[in-house]
Amino acid sequence: MTLTKKDIRKTYLARRLALGEEETASLNAALLDQCRTLDLGTPTFVHLFLPIAAKREVDTYPVADWLRAAYPGVQLVLSRSxxxxxxxxxxRWDDQTRLVENAWGIPEPVSGRIVAPKDIDVVFVPMLAFDSAGHRVGYGKGMYDEFLRQCREDVRSIGLSLFPPLPGLIEDAYDGDVPMDTIVTPEQIYYFSAYK
Structure with a gap:
């Protein structure tokens, strides 16, 4: 079974928006438990996204708390789009960082100390859905694909999804799509490379 990104985007955004508050909280708690089992090595810079609340994205604030506790020397990084x-x-995201929601509802840093993509060790990536080959479907802007191409070859990309893999492959995935190394869901972690 093959699926187009447009159809997937529409279906999975609707699925996420249909989640009740309790179910969303339960899925986020289970996903956080899965994240806690990840071995990230000894990263210096870990890039994280902050959720668009209106689209019920994965709640990454607890993920940030876990990263700071589990990796005391790590510097968290946020983007402005x-x-x-x-x-x-x-x-860099620190105590002095002021966050403001952009036009899409994403909390972003107003300013701060800039971090080059080549310096980032781990990137947590938002998504609506993914397939069994590690290809993700986002909102269609291609910004994360471009960002990941700017990173080092050994950067670790970790997608976060509230849902398991699609029942088929993404029909219109193309060479410019950067597949994930790892994808974390509430039920399990999927590995698409040597990271385990």
Missing amino acids: YLATGNMQHF
């Missing part, structure tokens, strides 16, 4: 150019700029 520029729709006009399709680019992202990356900043």
Whole structure:
């Protein structure tokens, strides 16, 4: 069974929006438990996204708390997105960081200490859905694919999804799509590379 990104995007966004508050909280708690079993090695910079609350994205604030506790030396990094150019700029996220919601409802840093993509060791990636080959479906802007291409070859990409893999492959995945190394769901972790 093959599925197009447009259909997947529509279906899985609707599925996520249909989740009740209790179910959403339960799925996020289970996903966090799975994250706690990850071995990230000794990262210096870990890039995280903050959720669009209106779209019921994975709640990454508890993930941030876990990262700070489990990896005391780690520097968390957040992005600011520029729709006009399709680019992202990356900043350290610390106690002085002021966050403001952008036009999409994403909490973003206003300013701060810039981090180059080549310096980032781990990237947690938002998604609506994914297939058994590790290809993800996002919102269709391609910004994370471009960002991941700017990172080092050995960067670890970890997708976070509230749902298991699609029942088939993404029909219109193409060479510009950057597949994930790892995807964490509430039920289990899927590995698509040597990371285990």
